[in-house]
Amino acid sequence: ILNVEQSPQSLHVQEGDSTNFTCSFPSSNFYALHWYRWETAKSPEALFVMTLNGDEKKKGRISATLNTKEGYSYLYIKGSQPEDSATYLCAPNAGNMLTFGGGTRLMVKP
Amino acid sequence: EAQVTQNPRYLITVTGKKLTVTCSQNMNHEYMSWYRQDPGLGLRQIYYSMNVEVTDKGDVPEGYKVSRKEKRNFPLILESPSPNQTSLYFCASRRTGSNQPQHFGDGTRLSIL
Numbered sequence: 001i002l003n004v005e006q007s008p009q010s011l012h013v014q015e016g017d018s019t020n021f022t023c024s025f026p027s028s029n030f031y032a033l034h035w036y037r038w039e040t041a042k043s044p045e046a047l048f049v050m051t052l053n054g055d056e057k058k059k060g061r062i063s064a065t066l067n068t069k070e071g072y073s074y075l076y077i078k079g080s081q082p083e084d085s086a087t088y089l090c091a092p093n094a095g096n097m098l099t100f101g102g103g104t105r106l107m108v109k110p
Numbered sequence: 111e112a113q114v115t116q117n118p119r120y121l122i123t124v125t126g127k128k129l130t131v132t133c134s135q136n137m138n139h140e141y142m143s144w145y146r147q148d149p150g151l152g153l154r155q156i157y158y159s160m161n162v163e164v165t166d167k168g169d170v171p172e173g174y175k176v177s178r179k180e181k182r183n184f185p186l187i188l189e190s191p192s193p194n195q196t197s198l199y200f201c202a203s204r205r206t207g208s209n210q211p212q213h214f215g216d217g218t219r220l221s222i223l
Contacts, residue, residue: 031208043200044153046211089153093208096160097143097168100153 002026006090006101013080014109020076021104023090027071032093035064035075038103039086047075047088080108112137116201116215123191124223131186131218133201139213140206142184143168144176146197147217153200159184160206191222 005024013019025033032051036044048057053068061078077084087105091098114135123129135142143158145168155168159178173195175187184203188195198219202212 034211036212043214043216044212045214049209049211051209091153095208096141096166097155097158098212099155099169100145102150102152 002092002094002099004090004092004099004101006088006104008104009102010105010107012107012109015081017080017108018076018078019080019106020074021088021106023073023075023101025071025073025090025092025099025101026094027068029094030068030071030092031095033066033068033073034091034093034098035073036089036091037086038089044089075104077106080106082108082110084108112213114201114203114213114215116199116218118218119216120219122221122223125192126190129188129191129220131188131199131201131220133184133186133215134182135184135201135203135213136182137203137213138181139203140181141210142178142201142203143212144174144184144186145200145202146170146195147200148197156186156199188220191220193222196220196222 035047038044050066055066063076066073087103089103091100140161144156145153157176159165201215204210204212
């Protein structure tokens with residue numbers, strides 16, 4: 001079982017603040033890194049899938065970077081809005097399975 | 111509409127009474143999987159299937175069975191449920207390839223008394 005760590009576990013920010021969180025994973029036997037957004041009472045939804053070292057992906061105010069050599073990925077949210085409140089999950093794919101981290105729970109206060 | 115459908119959404123049952131949670135996807139995806147989500151433990155993979163008649167254990171397969179007789183369906187079977195299987199379960203599917211995003215069902219909340 002891969003050791004996947006996400007930090008912080010939870011985060012409270014004010015509307016308009018920019019924020020970022022980290023996903024750390026073993027760098028060996030790496031295929032891809034997934035990010036998912038999980039709102040309360042809903043199911044996880046895919047944000048990004050990244051495969052190459054140095055990859056950067058962007059969707060609106062949310063972006064992510066990937067460092068496969070050192071085994072980490074950052075997720076950035078620019079100008080947080082209340083609707084960004086959710087748990088953000090990362091999951092490296094090493095083979096045929098995804099191993100999810102514990103998630104970062106983001107709460108954005110209006 | 112492309113979707114992954116799980117049934118039932120909620121179930122309360124008793125120890126030892128066999129149950130099946132169904133999962134169906136309409137996207138012609140080759141890969142399907144089951145996860146359970148428990149507080150403090152995150153999403154953990156139970157079983158997965160790369161294609162019809164091909165299934166493999168995930169990280170927490172004990173007490174579960176699966177089958178993949180058709181491409182669209184991937185039922186999760188609890189032959190003799192126990193209270194430690196009380197959890198929130200998600201089915202997911204994707205196309206072949208580790209760079210393909212997973213599409214999740216709405217979840218099934220099981221309580222085993």
